[in-house]
Amino acid sequence: MDLASLTAQLQALRAEALPRIAAAPDLAAIDELDLHYLGRKGGALSVLMRGIGALPVEDRPRVGVVVNEVRQAVEGALGAAREGAGAAALAARLAAETVDVTAPAREIPRGALHPILETIDRIAAIFGQFGFVSYEGPEVETDATNFRMLNIPPDHPARDLWDTLYVDVPGGLLRTHTSPGQIRVMQAERPPIRALLPGRCFRYEATDASHASEFYQVEGLMVDEGTNLADLKGQLVEFAHAMFGEGTATRFRPGYYPFTEPSVAFDIGCLVCGGSGCAACGRTGWMTILGAGMVHPVVLRHGGIDPERYQGFAFGMGVDRIAMLRHGVTDLRVFLDGDLRFLEQFR
Numbered sequence: 001m002d003l004a005s006l007t008a009q010l011q012a013l014r015a016e017a018l019p020r021i022a023a024a025p026d027l028a029a030i031d032e033l034d035l036h037y038l039g040r041k042g043g044a045l046s047v048l049m050r051g052i053g054a055l056p057v058e059d060r061p062r063v064g065v066v067v068n069e070v071r072q073a074v075e076g077a078l079g080a081a082r083e084g085a086g087a088a089a090l091a092a093r094l095a096a097e098t099v100d101v102t103a104p105a106r107e108i109p110r111g112a113l114h115p116i117l118e119t120i121d122r123i124a125a126i127f128g129q130f131g132f133v134s135y136e137g138p139e140v141e142t143d144a145t146n147f148r149m150l151n152i153p154p155d156h157p158a159r160d161l162w163d164t165l166y167v168d169v170p171g172g173l174l175r176t177h178t179s180p181g182q183i184r185v186m187q188a189e190r191p192p193i194r195a196l197l198p199g200r201c202f203r204y205e206a207t208d209a210s211h212a213s214e215f216y217q218v219e220g221l222m223v224d225e226g227t228n229l230a231d232l233k234g235q236l237v238e239f240a241h242a243m244f245g246e247g248t249a250t251r252f253r254p255g256y257y258p259f260t261e262p263s264v265a266f267d268i269g270c271l272v273c274g275g276s277g278c279a280a281c282g283r284t285g286w287m288t289i290l291g292a293g294m295v296h297p298v299v300l301r302h303g304g305i306d307p308e309r310y311q312g313f314a315f316g317m318g319v320d321r322i323a324m325l326r327h328g329v330t331d332l333r334v335f336l337d338g339d340l341r342f343l344e345q346f347r
């Protein structure tokens with residue numbers, strides 16, 4: 001092998017490679033040619049370079065110059081071909097994957113919050129502005145938390161207020177109200193406490209348009225030094241105005257609950273007749289939306305709170321009643337039926 005023939009072979013390699021690379025149909029073909037000409041081990045250029053060792057020493061740099069020229073030419077051709085193939089592949093994809101933006105969209109079925117949950121959210125949002133935080137209590141409670149710790153001893157006549165469903169666990173029952181959550185929050189937190197406890201309650205009731213054996217309440221509890229009845233009144237009136245409108249009439253009446261002293265009932269002016277008296281308000285012009293009062297010292301003590309230092313107020317409101325008023329629903333049972341014809345109206 002001499003300088004002239006090695007040079008000629010290198011030129012021939014270039015002459016052969018460039019048009020083949022330019023004609024390669026896709027990236028895979030280009031990669032294959034890359035390996036064929038420039039592959040480190042068996043590539044055509046490497047094979048020719050083995051001949052350099054046989055040349056006289058003074059010829060070697062000259063042939064090195066040619067090798068570099070050929071390598072650069074082939075590398076340049078490969079780069080250009082890759083660019084072209086990439087652009088072609090992209091153009092092909094763009095052509096194949098066109099989206100018809102004028103095609104009508106597929107309908108995505110949208111759900112909605114159940115009107116009861118939506119009402120709970122609204123109540124929580126309003127009391128949230130007064131600093132109340134929502135907690136969750138269990139639906140299965142015990143005689144202790146549902147009654148005794150709330151100052152309702154066994155055999156006390158006040159138990160008649162709650163027709164109770166018992167479960168097959170010693171002392172276990174389905175909570176008849178959200179008030180046991182008061183005990184749980186007081187035992188878990190230190191004052192100042194501002195807690196909201198929404199949830200489902202159960203009573204042994206015959207079902208009709210305004211009674212059901214399952215229903216929803218939202219309990220409120222505030223405990224701090226110096227909390228008094230005026231705080232309770234102010235917050236409930238503010239709540240009624242935010243919930244039912246600024247002009248809503250409100251009134252407090254004396255009430256009785258074993259866990260509050262004093263106890264009150266809180267009424268709003270009938271939203272149906274505006275106060276003149278109708279079937280919805282029993283011709284009184286008023287609707288009772290919650291019971292409330294100052295937390296009984298016995299209850300505070302059961303919550304681990306010193307009644308000499310702290311006072312509290314509590315309230316419990318019926319959510320179903322409020323949701324009925326909000327949506328003009330006259331039969332409570334539609335909330336529980338799961339009838340999509342009713343529920344889909346709230347989307």
Ligand code: DAH
Nearest residue numbers: 177260291292293314315316
């Ligand atoms: N738990 C009562 C009920 O279900 C409602 C109630 C009244 C809750 C007065 C209270 C309260 O927190 O202070 O009938």
